[in-house]
Amino acid sequence: MKTTEVLVIGGGPAGLSAALEAASRGSQVTLVDSDLQLGGQLIKQTHKFFGSEDERAGTRGYKIGELLFKELEGLKDCIDVHVNTTVLGYYKEDGVVSLSRGEEDYFRIKPERIVMSTGAMERLIPFPKNDLPGVYGAGAVQTLMNVYGVTPGKRVLMIGAGNIGLIVSYQLMQAGVDVAAVVEFMPKIGGYWVHAAKIRRLGVPILLRHTIVEALGEDVVSGAVIQAVGDKGLEGDPVRIDCDIICLAVGLTPTAELLWQAGCDMQFVPELCGYVPRRDAHMRTSQSHIWVAGDAAGIEEASSAMVEGRLAGLGAARSLGHVKDSDYDAGLASYWQRLSHLRAGEVGEKIRSGLEKCSCDAWEV
């Protein structure tokens, strides 16, 4: 059976950063991802990132991905990459991880340490015919158009005015697709003002206190019915929108199956959008050989996911004896400083209060 010092599960921004950090500190790393390429959602982002210079502010998301791939190239002797490889299970009894390459090729790995950076899944909302072809998740739409250059449709109705709904609406227009409207149940836009302003400038209506009532079409989506909502439920007349795609951007939830299976202490934290593992200041879970990073640790965004990945990779490398205490302390302090910058102010309030509920300084031995 294949063995490895550090197995990183999920090669998005968090997992890539964890693998790079652990390898640069002298660990032998195996990085697996179920997609056909590494990079997760990062490689689909055409907008410029925020933050400070450390977070490569002003650089487009997919360009940050390219920088990580370059770093990976320099460490290729220490990182064994497997794409198109899905982890199927974790066996607590003997610490074995089972995997499938493609749909047929089954194999196992026994790792000494694991970083779970499994990311997130999209949420769904209930409405009649929400399973009709043409109702797509926002991540799926991004994959089609920004990774594979495929036009997702002609005219899209976007559900959700959080950052993802706003950003993907703008990306659709970059790809030459019409956006009929952005529909948002809440009375306020959930995403950043700058992302909302970009699509408003292009004339796309953002309909607050509105919801989708049903999808229309026999075999594929040909339209949608939307309606205003008030304190007592639906109000006003239903409005028909012509569209061939209904894009759902109604939030994400952490992908936590493997963390549950591994027996990590889990906690439901609404601010982090679901069940997340309790973790210490090193991003270590209650299972002493398992670390967590990125959206799997709570829905946040890519910049903090990358720093969390660095923390997890650093922690895993130190536990293997690869990092001197003084180097570790310096790394820990600098990564936490970056995280606290990213989570500062009003926009970070929700994340800070969520993290307070599931963090501890150190696990009791």
Place this chain on the structure above:
Amino acid sequence: MGLIHQHPILEFRHAKEITFSFDGRELKGFEGEPIAAALHANGVRIYRITPERKEPRGFFCAIGKCSSCFMIVDGVPNVRTCVTPLKAGMEVRTQHGRGVVPLVEG
């Protein structure tokens, strides 16, 4: 449908163009890209028909999690076409119902 030919930021570098079949029709796609993306670029929106209510399903999550894009590929049912790379000469079929795994004697 089709491909994005002009984009203000991204440049798409497609792999080699190959042919494959969909329900007996010959289609073109790019080697190594997901089967589901190739079908979508060809205007195919329905990937399977559900077992009970006989309703159409198509592309949905694109990360191999939701089962919506299960199809029969080279005789194997329930293939996650959104994360399975396209190869030249592949035979892709709409999946009706749960799919049957052919048992090989021997």
